[in-house]
Amino acid sequence: MPHTIRYTIALLPVLLLGCMGVWAQKKHISLRDSADHGFDLSDYIINANGFVPVPIIITEPALGGFGGGLVPVFIKKRQPYMDSVKGQLKITPIAPDISGAMGAYTVNNTWMLGGFRSGTFIKARIKYLVGGGYANVNMSYYRTLPVLGEKEFKFNFRAVPIMLQAIKRIGYSHWYAGLKYLFLKTDATYKGDHLLPPDFVKDHDYKSLISQLGAIVELDNRDNVFTPNNGLKLHMDAIRSDNIFGSDYDFWHLNYYVYAYKQVAKKLVTGLRVDGQQSFGDQPFYVLPSIDMRGVEAGRYQGKADILSELELRWDLYKRWSMMLYGGGGKAFDAWKDFGDATWVYSYGTGFRYLLARKFGLRVGVDVAKGPDTWAYYIVFGSNWLK
Numbered sequence: 001m002p003h004t005i006r007y008t009i010a011l012l013p014v015l016l017l018g019c020m021g022v023w024a025q026k027k028h029i030s031l032r033d034s035a036d037h038g039f040d041l042s043d044y045i046i047n048a049n050g051f052v053p054v055p056i057i058i059t060e061p062a063l064g065g066f067g068g069g070l071v072p073v074f075i076k077k078r079q080p081y082m083d084s085v086k087g088q089l090k091i092t093p094i095a096p097d098i099s100g101a102m103g104a105y106t107v108n109n110t111w112m113l114g115g116f117r118s119g120t121f122i123k124a125r126i127k128y129l130v131g132g133g134y135a136n137v138n139m140s141y142y143r144t145l146p147v148l149g150e151k152e153f154k155f156n157f158r159a160v161p162i163m164l165q166a167i168k169r170i171g172y173s174h175w176y177a178g179l180k181y182l183f184l185k186t187d188a189t190y191k192g193d194h195l196l197p198p199d200f201v202k203d204h205d206y207k208s209l210i211s212q213l214g215a216i217v218e219l220d221n222r223d224n225v226f227t228p229n230n231g232l233k234l235h236m237d238a239i240r241s242d243n244i245f246g247s248d249y250d251f252w253h254l255n256y257y258v259y260a261y262k263q264v265a266k267k268l269v270t271g272l273r274v275d276g277q278q279s280f281g282d283q284p285f286y287v288l289p290s291i292d293m294r295g296v297e298a299g300r301y302q303g304k305a306d307i308l309s310e311l312e313l314r315w316d317l318y319k320r321w322s323m324m325l326y327g328g329g330g331k332a333f334d335a336w337k338d339f340g341d342a343t344w345v346y347s348y349g350t351g352f353r354y355l356l357a358r359k360f361g362l363r364v365g366v367d368v369a370k371g372p373d374t375w376a377y378y379i380v381f382g383s384n385w386l387k
Helices: 014-027 042-047 336-341
Strands: 051-058 067-076 081-085 088-092 097-106 111-121 126-145 149-169 175-190 207-220 231-241 251-265 268-281 305-318 321-333 345-357 362-370 375-381
Touching: 051 097, 149 207, 175 231, 321 336, 321 362, 345 375
Parallel strands: none
Antiparallel strands: 051 067, 067 097, 081 088, 097 111, 111 126, 126 149, 149 175, 175 207, 207 231, 231 251, 251 268, 268 305, 305 321, 321 345, 345 362, 362 375
16 A cells, blocks of 8 residues: 555535534534634634544545545644743744544545544653554556556555654754654555566565654744645655564665745745655565655656655635645656656646635645646645645
8 A cells, every 4th residue: 555645635515514504503603714704614623622524535546536535533722832941931832633533435446444643742842643544445556568668557455554653842943853653564466457467566565564663853843734834844764664573574765855835925825845765675566655746646656766846836816715836847766877767757737725724724725737647636635745
């Protein structure tokens, strides 16, 4: 089950708004913002114990292009606290705690169940993330063969992923450091039209267990965790899969990325993303680095390494409504010496956002993207850059 599958969340359907309207009336919670009288869910989230029943729409082309489900989400707004480091006191903002479950199904018979929680141990200054579930994924992978060209190979994956992460704030800074653990048990079945399975799949890839542990260093000074206007998130991690952790594979996986946001004018926000991955050693084909951009099928362009960049513009056009423009490119390759010969993969598109919860800085909307092979659409909760 590829780690790059993007699960996008929509808060716009009429069903959701109707349910919220009923609950808000019972609790006498206003769905209008006192600042501009626009439709806003900030007070609903805060006063209804943070509960939001979120319908989800899965728009990933690799999973059939359409699917749906439900994610009951609890968002708890945390008040700033007085922190003390070496006798110095400072008021420190805290990101909201977010907990939820998920059940989803797509048109290519992919389905999944799971749960997650992210939060902060305030006194210890530790941010944590816990998640797990079960997934039945039907997905294709592609390889370019001599004479035949690019060919599609269909697989079914039954997977149990569990992820644990904890990072500690370093003093008063915006730097964090910590550990990340991933457990992934996978049963894979070849479903293609060819009589023989592809040679890029090793025998032990069909029934495998990955157990990996590694270190994280991160800088995060964004002005909010949902849809930032200013700030930077810089992330680096190095994760080791090894039989000493119970894994069937021995390999390293490196991931580094930066998200940079800058409000260059009153109504114009720019965003820049640079993202790279690299693997060393023996790893199954379904966890190889691959290009992860809007308009590009998950797992379509793979290699031992990849690097990509995206530029995004948000124009706050009218009241709470914004227009998006974005584009980017990347390459997947097996070694850096092959970078020059690797094929560029490009995508571009447009979309819109609505400021749904002003007090959380939360915007939602729809993106339409054109990749090298197809058009795709994404219903966005917060941001498309969600690592």
